[in-house]
Amino acid sequence: MHDMGLATIINPTNKDASGKPLTTTMKSTIERLRTWDSRSQVHEPVDRNFRQAFSELNRLKDKLAISDAVIEKAAYIYRxxxxxxxxxxxxxSALMASALYAACRDTETPRNLKDVEHAANIKRKDIARCYRLLIKELDLKMPVTDSVQCVARIASKIGIQEKTKRHAIKVLKTAQENEISAGKDPMGLAAAALYLACVKNGEDKTQRDIAEAANVTEVTIRNRYKGLKDST
Structure with a gap:
């Protein structure tokens, strides 16, 4: 079993805390404890792999503010x-990052590849390559991320008003009905819809503000903005 990064050290000298020699009975007990402690240590390559992988997963959990349910799913995929x-x-590290991204996709948690790239400090192409490998070899079926779910996350980051947020969701639903959103990046669409809603409601948010919150480029927002504007 993985030791969750914990370790114990039993002093090899048969003396107590005050430096006095142990009794024969206590010495025998300590010897048994040393034996079990040695057996419980991480020696197998698989155990070492798990320890490194789950240490990385815990680090990513803190950076991305991921729920325990998503972490458990990522651990399952990695296993x-x-x-x-x-x-x-x-x-x-790259394989664990891709497992976490797959878990986010599977649980419809709004974290994109760029989010994971920044948190893991690994090139996006390396994570994407491992992600494609997991999808193919493990036969994972990923749901398509709904751009409507991304709106709340972007809006909360930069303090967009509830009225503007509702307007953005309405814009996205209209785009879905008109099949304009098909094949487009959900986060980019959500960002463009929020920018359009801000313009309509007179809320002072720039393309750069929204692009940084959504982890997309301003060019993406401009490209999606025109299509959404024409559909409303």
Whole structure:
């Protein structure tokens, strides 16, 4: 079992805290404890792999503010990848980052590839490559992220008013009905819809403000803005 990063050290000398020799009975007890402690330590390559991977997962959890349910899903995906031998010859950090991204997609948690890239400090192409490998080899079925779910996350980051947020959601639903949103990045669409709603409601938010909150480029917002504006 993975030790969750905890470790114990039992002093090899048979003396108590005051430096006095241990009794024969206590010495025998301590010897048994040393034996079990040694057996419980991480020695197998698989255990070492788990320790490194889950340490990375805990770090990403804190950086991305991910729920325990998503973390458990990411750990499950990583274990399946390890069982299938997908970790061999690949970066543990990149594979765990891709497992977390897959877990976010599976649970419809609004975190995009750029979010994971920044948190993990790993190139996006490396995470994307591992993600495609997981999808193919583990036969994972990913739901399509709904751009409406991304609106609340972007809005909360830069303090957009509730009225403007509702307007953005209405714009996105109209776009979905007109099939304008098909094949487009959900986060980019949500950002463009929020910018359009801000313009309509006179809320002072720039393209840069929204782009930074959504982790997309201003060019993406401008490109999506025109299509959304024409559909409303």
């Amino acid at each position: 399946k990848a390890l069982d299938k031998g997908l970790v061999r010859g690949r970066s543990i």
